[in-house]
Amino acid sequence: MNDSKGYWAATLSLLSKILVVWFLASYGAGILFAPALNTIHLGGYPLGFFFAQQGSIWVFLALIWYYTKKMGEIDRAFGVSED
């Protein structure tokens, strides 16, 4: 199958989804909404502080691995994988 437009559209749609989560976890929960989230507690962590100094990093990790897995699937679906 030679559908480079479809492949690129699928890639961009995956990227935008991931970037939305990336933004919400760091700039959203860690900065913009941190004061509000600090009224909630996760164990001993105020939630906004948790996202700023721990949670955002865990989310970043999950996002990269999700991206790697999904891109592999998209590569294979469009027949452009390297294997």
Next chain:
Amino acid sequence: MELQTVTYLIVGLSFALYLGIAFWARAGSTSEFYVAGGGVNPVMNGMATAADWMSAASFISMAGLISNMGYGGAVFLMGWTGGYVLLAMLLAPYLRKFGKFTVPEFIGDRFYSKGARTIAVVCLLVASITYIIGQMTGVGVAFSRFLGVTKEMGIYIGMAIVFAYAVFGGMKGITYTQVAQYIVLILAYTVPAVFISLNLTGNPFPQLGLGSDFAGTDGALLAKLDQVVTELGFPQYTTSSRGDMLNMFSYTVSLMIGTAGLPHVIVRFFTVPKVSDARASAGWALVFIAILYTTAPAVGAMAKLNLHATVNTAVKGGGDLFAAENSIKYDERPDWMKRWEVTGLLKFDDKNGDGRIQYYNDATKNEAVKAKSDAAGWKGNELSVNADIIVLANPEIALLPNWVIALVAAGGLAAALSTAAGLLMAISSAVSHDLIKGVFNPEISEKSELFAGKVSMGVAVFVAGYLGLNPPGFAAGTVALAFGIAASSLFPAILMGIFSKRMNSAGAIAGMIAGLSATLFYVFAHTGIMFIKGTEFVELVGGKNGWFGIEPNAIGTVGAIVNFVVAYVVCKVTAPPPAHISELVESIRIPKGAGAATGH
């Protein structure tokens, strides 16, 4: 065994290991020299990237910075990790598919212009050289503090070690020593942190300990810390930030896209065999980085509480912080404080002459705190603590055995050396591959180019050593400038090169120049032209932090926006790129057919 002996032994062993690897991993071709032959396993590359990335500043200073800044320290944590998401998704796989040796080479080919390539080389050199000054001074400081040699001698030893594996091994030697250096530095960082966390919270994982109860009480550690520091007049730990929300936002963006745009990090992804490996490798890099970056905030907060608990028994006992008997007597201070007083990083000044240590914020605006400290007869803060102590003295504060203290010394050196080597690689390949082969002498043979690469590397080592020995007056704060430059020039150019087929040579060049100029203009307005005192022109940008209250360190974000806007506008009014460029962009977007990286 004596601490000094153990330190020499452990540091000596780690150096022997690096030199052994250097001998084993000599580079025989330009491909081995520039991209380690393109055959590095993605997990190994992840480790090497982590060591490349985490500098003396990450290892020694970051936890202390967070400890001082509290919540606001998150800009470094999020900025220096979130950039990897961008790198993994937006840049690394496509640049790997492009399959060349350097970042300026991509910019030159994609924008079909030697001019663009030369501008990229200049941005790369300025960013990398400003960055490396900090690493070389870090090497000197680490040597002098741990091994009792002079700072100058420390830099000479550091230069000799880096010279051995970087000049002969190129990227191949650097990659495998960085793997070893990562292991040394991460052990050195986490072992003391685990013990501190156990001491203070009973939880061996610092990441969980930070969210647990303070040992011996039923209150959360962070709540306790907030309570103690506010009672003593300091800002509340979990909410205090630098500047307003927009500044914090902008600072984080600048560090994130700066991270993604730093050439010495990007080139690490040229060393793996496949596009899918480049993606996975970014994931592994972040795993290895996150181990340190999620430990650092715990170390920062715990060390702060520990310090307060050490000098004021009411922190643990729960009594009145201002009661005279709760401040410890200077004569009864723990041994580690005595040792660090010698270095000058910890200072005591008995202002009210009562023989006890009072540690509080005497500049507080909180009237209640002022009234209480006045009533207690306190005449000002008596303890000053350098932020670097937080990591360096951690093992001693936790009463850990000498080999752990020695390991921290080896870790600090590993962090500084690995980053210095990565930067030297980026500098020397820009000179030998982009300038000598790319611009001046395209007909150069592979053998001569390899020789030129080794010579540039040797020269770069000496320049870096010289700058480390004679740091220019502007050395402090230049690392932030490196991020600003990468964020405002290289990152937007590479991103548009991949994601916009329409972006042409004129647009990219105009964008890079505009973004870089805006950034430098704002920074120089605050610090003086080329950091020369007396040439500041801060009134031209509307006063200190005049653009939206953003501090100069955070201005890379604005520079990047300027870059994008100018590039877009110029591109609209000039001719589209030729057809073969569209095909090039088509081809880098698709993983299939990625060969090993080449220089042709």
